Amino acid sequence: MSFSPTARPRALANWLFFVAALIVLMVVIGGITRLTESGLSITQWKPISGIVPPLSDAQWQAEFEHYKRIPEYQQLNQGMTLAGFKAIFFWEYLHRLLGRLIGLAFALPLLWFAVRRQIPRGYSWRLVALLALGGLQGAIGWWMVQSGLSVRTDVSHIRLAVHLLVALFTLAGIVWTALDLRKLIRNPQARPARLTGLGALTGMILFVQLLFGALVAGLNAGLVTDQWPLMNGRFFPGATVEGRPFLDALFNDPAIVHFVHRWWAWVAVAALILLARATRGIDRRASIAIHSAFGIQILLGIATVMSNMNITLAALHQFTGALLVIATAWGAHAVGQRR
Template sequence: MERSLTSASSAPGALPREGDVRHAPGRGLAAVRIWLLVVAAMIIAMVVVGGATRLTESGLSITEWKPIHGTIPPLTDAEWQEEFLKYQQIPQFKLMNPDMDLSGFKFIFWWEWSHRLLGRVIGLVFAVPLVFFWWRGCLPRRLRWPLAGLFALGGLQGVVGWWMVASGLVERTEVSQYRLAIHLTLACLLLAAVVWVAEGLAPPRRRSAALPSRVPTMALVIVAAVLVQIFLGGLVAGLRAGWTFNTWPLIDGTLVPGNLFVQQPWWVNLFENPLTVQFDHRMVAYGVFLLALVHAVRSRGTAAATGAWGLFAAVTAQATLGVLALVHMVPLSLGLAHQFGAVVVLTIAVAHARHTVPVSAT
């Protein structure tokens, strides 16, 4: 009986049974990992399209949240006119775009519609395989409810997205920088969690053996620092701070400007003063760069060295993109490249950190 069960569970093309995932040849877990990496790639695309909606001022073009009905765009001239009329009622049109015609509206509408549609597609790509893999017993028990939690977090991200849009529909001509930064950071937390789980399913030969404790510790610190930097990048985008003080390495003619805390109370400057927000974004960028360099140097002679130097190279490229975007006043191409670079750095940092964690701890 035991022999027949073993033969059945290892038959070519067979998926692992409930409870025997650990002892399966790995085909089921490999499929789960590929699925999660596809989801991660789609989240990266989502973040980039979201950046495009911000840079093109498209985020307020759809003034209603219709999770189901909103999947279908306007199909007739009358429907387009109806959508355009709704946009004409908000402050952004009245104060910023009073001369916009229907053609211009369609341009910003398609960006926002694509952003929302991609979010819906990601939800389906996550949910359907999750149910299938759960049903077929391909998911280790320790991952089932955490993955369900990630699906719920994705749904929350949609709610936060509308909460962000709603902030710009009544009294403002743009969304709140606080809500924008939260929306962006939550997307990146979701990306980080998906990559973490996926890389935890990598074949053992791709995972690092025991490493000095300083290596995984600093790798995790870098992940946290990158997330902080992304949050600050959201504030910069929300305040359009990248379109001011467009010099480097000096800012406002000096290394440390003197008007960083002109608003009261002082802490408000950290979130609402464009000069302070941009200065903080630069300083944290320097910090991430130094952390990545020190981590690479301290990883020499270990199994994590290649990954650490790859992470440092990605951070260096991203810093270069940031400088170029700044001095050229954030054109769409460089702005999107910089946002794409941010999520690439985060993905590499999370994957690297996951591979430094001892196998026995996972």
Template structure:
């Protein structure tokens, strides 16, 4: 009779206590696993920024996903790697005469960046297989995790596609490809963090919260992504090393020379002045709408968790703007520049958290 009763409960969409507890335990394990992966992606973004700022990204001129794990182990192997580097324009036009010790410095940055990427792949794939084999992953979640795995694989290809752009005719990587590479990393982070947050036993949002805050929350999210893409263009063009004054730019509020390229759209991607200017303007917009979301959240909601998330969004965006200003006026020192890049991921996490609280947790029997 108990078995029949339990089956009847599940057939009507109700979960027996034992199954409910198992699902909640599984969700907790998966959630913390995804948090660890997100933390590794954050580290990857910071290491990638250091690789860019130290001009190390082209030091490894081949893509060897498996064999590349092993670095040069002998003097002859180091000389072989340096000889490969000597064949590309960056060495011939910028670093000609670089010593082996100088080469090792940039090599280790790029090698570490690639090794961390491989480690993230393993840290995602192996636990996923283990959870899957143990029956810990709910059916609706499986395709979502497979999509995350596919995005990680795509990121590896995009990374090499970016590096390849600087090996033949250029002395650095394409700013377009760098921005795509960075943006895809952030998409993966946001996607996994969104799943993790909604696997948390959150309180359900009210209709008022959803109706009055969702639109503004999504707008902030969109502008955060836009700003990060623009930041990738700034990094790709080394635009942060120019016009190092604030609040004026080249002595003016709106500098001359923003649209000197033809066709006009090219200025938004290749004109150093325009690329930096649009990054500044988008930052101002983000500060305004981020603080507006904070105020609106406190006015609409009494939920402590949502209020905390709202305060984080506005506060973190404001702090990130300060980091950006310091990076600019101090002419991009490595330390503050890496803080600026890494903290951008924290800002992204804050707005994803806000959106997740407005959506609520995944139902315990969910196909959505």
């Protein structure tokens, strides 16, 4: 695939890696927002005016009054002080502010590169699709928040899982595109890497693990037990509510969700080892990255459970999960390179 003399694949790749770093930070802040039960502190969606936080006592009190109308306050946080509200407001505000920043960090440079005709042929549609995914992610975020504003005292764990998985899918797409662009720096005739069967299988297995990790977060299922490898003295804990249909328990029962996340991890490890071995002869750095990421992720997962969901360890667990997605995309890209 040749490109015009004005194309700048190196600048595009560096820009995309910067955006990927912002998304990783966004995932971590989102995890902290969930862990601190801060996600429902802002009850309105104001894409433009919401950039400015409350600045006066009257504005803070108005925001607090909005929060007092939802079930989370009425059933769980009655008597919360304004100072306590400001603490949870901080994380949700930071999460939304960073989302807006990522949108600008993607859209404005993309427009600049397009106007100056610096995007190689065949990449414009992919970059626009990634931008659209970012916009969709904002809509999904508000859809998620809405689920906790009327009847529930928290957001839907299913919607939270969709929110996280779309973010991680976008992250993988950005990294894959950046790696394709880096190939063009060395060889203007290089073709985009293809997704091999091994890469697709590993991605699907990791998707299941990430899905159940998101469900664990949404259901607070990490608090079911502080033991490992057993769960409250048993290998299989059984359903929290007996008599639930299998599929209902699989996705909605905290103990079952925790059990699946805990043990499917080893299926993911097996697939990741196979991918890393296939990658080793092509790009040894990617192989090392995969091994390092899943090894650290397992240790952090166990430590998080045994610490009874220590916020720092849980946030690091989510951070390493995002790095594992990057490493997996890197490895799958390496094995899918066309010579």
